[in-house]
Amino acid sequence: GAVVSQHPSWVICKSGTSVKIECRSLDFQATTMFWYRQFPKQSLMLMATSNEGSKATYEQGVEKDKFLINHASLTLSTLTVTSAHPEDSSFYICSARPHRGAASYEQYFGPGTRLTVT
Amino acid sequence: GENVEQHPSTLSVQEGDSAVIKCTYSDSASNYFPWYKQELGKRPQLIIDIRSNVGEKKDQRIAVTLNKTAKHFSLHITETHPEDSAVYFCAARSESGAGSYQLTFGKGTKLSVIP
Numbered sequence: 001g002a003v004v005s006q007h008p009s010w011v012i013c014k015s016g017t018s019v020k021i022e023c024r025s026l027d028f029q030a031t032t033m034f035w036y037r038q039f040p041k042q043s044l045m046l047m048a049t050s051n052e053g054s055k056a057t058y059e060q061g062v063e064k065d066k067f068l069i070n071h072a073s074l075t076l077s078t079l080t081v082t083s084a085h086p087e088d089s090s091f092y093i094c095s096a097r098p099h100r101g102a103a104s105y106e107q108y109f110g111p112g113t114r115l116t117v118t
Numbered sequence: 119g120e121n122v123e124q125h126p127s128t129l130s131v132q133e134g135d136s137a138v139i140k141c142t143y144s145d146s147a148s149n150y151f152p153w154y155k156q157e158l159g160k161r162p163q164l165i166i167d168i169r170s171n172v173g174e175k176k177d178q179r180i181a182v183t184l185n186k187t188a189k190h191f192s193l194h195i196t197e198t199h200p201e202d203s204a205v206y207f208c209a210a211r212s213e214s215g216a217g218s219y220q221l222t223f224g225k226g227t228k229l230s231v232i233p
Contacts (some may be wrong), residue, residue, distance in 0.1 A: 051218065
């Protein structure tokens with residue numbers, strides 16, 4: 001149980017194009033999903049918290065117009081990197097927290113998406 | 119906001135020896151402390167967690183201790199195997215300004231178990 005998938009697993013795009021990454025909870029409902037960015041040999045940096053049916057909450061320094069997040073259902077959140085530039089190249093990982101009321105603590109991670117912008 | 123410090127950044131142990139990784143946190147209101155194992159190019163996997171109402175938790179070769187007064191928690195791996203080699207992240211759950219909860223991660227510890 002508690003499986004999270006991400007698609008695509010890797011993508012190469014040209015500078016100036018947009019890329020959409022999907023995050024799905026396969027066997028549970030997740031009212032909250034999180035998007036992280038991870039540079040090589042570094043820790044996970046939270047980009048935004050996505051709540052189903054409401055606007056995402058972005059961390060300081062993350063451009064909401066560049067990293068569009070949509071959480072339209074209890075099992076799907078999407079991250080769109082708009083007008084991608086080489087400096088956006090990174091490993092993007094989502095996580096989902098099972099909806100078990102106020103007692104829900106655990107987060108389960110997707111396999112990540114390797115984005116390379118040329 | 120929450121700040122999590124993790125030490126050491128790298129750790130090498132002989133197979134069969136124990137490994138200990140330590141973390142400190144700053145927000146006394148944090149109430150949940152998970153540990154994740156991440157192999158190269160893969161997703162972080164939750165290996166053990168502890169809540170603030172418990173001082174110690176054990177699962178086979180892995181244990182976590184929590185000292186709320188000192189605001190630090192530790193991961194203990196006994197009888198290490200080469201397969202334990204990975205990067206380990208600690209995290210602390212705190213309330214964000216928007217009223218929801220989020221995890222703040224330490225910088226990670228690269229554990230190498232030498233056969």
